[in-house]
Amino acid sequence: MIVTVTLNPALDLTYGIDALVPHGTHRVSTVAERPGGKGLNVARVLHALGEPVLATGLLGGHTGTRVASLLDTAGVPTSFLPVSGETRRTVAVVDGTDATGFWEPGPVIPPGEWSRFGAHFRDLLPRASVVALCGSLPPGLPDDAYASLIHLATAAGVRTVLDTSGPPLRHGLRASPTITKPNTTELAELVASSDASPSLIRGLTTGAVVVSRGPDGLLAVTPDGVRSCAPPAALEGNPTGAGDACVAALARGLRDGTRWPELLADAVALSAAAVASPAAGEIDPEVYHRTLMALGAHSGATT
């Protein structure tokens, strides 16, 4: 089973309005509520693919209850640790031009709750073959929060995929996740250069690093060498959630022992299928299979 960890989940609200008028009052015509946070998107993609998955992390308050209820409706199995704070909301206000976003910071997690999550996470590891750790940390958690979880997973013989940014990424890499998936912006911030060479990337961690480069596809720097894979055609759509679909593919491939060429093709195809979908955490199966065929691979390819 694949376990996804979302320490700072959200209730994503999307508001449709006519046109944004700064300092005006807007009647919202449409309201959409979705579970938010990168780890939850990964879990929803895996669930849509029919893969056994369990979403864990921290949820609290009335907003947390709402997120749990949305995941339940979607059929995604969960095992969250309840926390005392209120899970955050994100509000995306979409007018005819583009989206304007407002992101709440998330609840402050006291040390006692973080320590309880460590125990909860350890209890889940015997059922896990791969753990995907994704997204930002809520206030109050140490920068090495993901690093601690990766150490616990590794000690239990469970492989890990890490997708975060900033200090949690820096600390996490030192714990040698099996695969780390930064995008180009996150990588550039980490190495303080917009043009990181494979050898520079290689020096960051003993595990593999898969860099998602938007329309240029994926670059994998692994202990066995450097590989890349790009989508066969330019993609139009919503790039939010493409990285989460990529992580879903990487986690599934780790579980199945998929070889790198097939694994990268699968990740590129699943990312394309996410771009073709209107919201993060969703995929277009037809685009997924068409892209896999164009890349000469087949779905869920194992060796």
Add this chain to the structure above:
Amino acid sequence: MIVTVTLNPALDLTYGIDALVPHGTHRVSTVAERPGGKGLNVARVLHALGEPVLATGLLGGHTGTRVASLLDTAGVPTSFLPVSGETRRTVAVVDGTDATGFWEPGPVIPPGEWSRFGAHFRDLLPRASVVALCGSLPPGLPDDAYASLIHLATAAGVRTVLDTSGPPLRHGLRASPTITKPNTTELAELVASSDASPSLIRGLTTGAVVVSRGPDGLLAVTPDGVRSCAPPAALEGNPTGAGDACVAALARGLRDGTRWPELLADAVALSAAAVASPAAGEIDPEVYHRTLMALGAHSGATT
């Protein structure tokens, strides 16, 4: 006891940000959650004054549960009818300049739920001396929703204060609420003129009409004549909620049989106390008592 009716309550969210950038993404630095909707503001003001009050209306879903929990924490007694839809949110994004507002429409109320609320409301009437009916109607309710409730209250010998706008105001006036409180904008929209004469206002209803005119204070057109009362000094602060404090004073005065001069002075002073407070539903007791003294009245004056 005073009963306040809020058919379209809300969870009011106030987000603090640095500066609004249209089509940008904003990290929210501060989040405040308050019960929203004019009737709930009236109930909170009355509760702060130590007056027995009961808030009723329609609440649904996780957002409704959150609103109920905030009212419970504030100690405001409630008896809401649960509905199947989700209570709406309002989001006010405040930067260094001003607020930008996003108002969800509220849940669609099916006819069966509206009919159940009628029965629920009738059951509350024996305990009520005055009912305040305030704010917009959620989708699905007929324009004469307030008119129906006013007829029920009048038949039970309970006096009424109506504060709404548009078609619900037009229909409500025909049901002869004891006092109707439009502001100048709502009145102008109703009579299609920005300069409604007392005789024109007199022809709208058989009850009294108290027009709130912002810094110019109150104009009361009553079966006994026309009176006005203005604040003794210019007010600086937050005008949101001033009308709700005015309704709270009018409802209390109706209950106590307060004479018009004292009633209008009390309503002006309580409105001023609301302007002096940062959020709707709250009052500054010091400003309240100071304004009452300046108007030559005293708090809760009865005859």
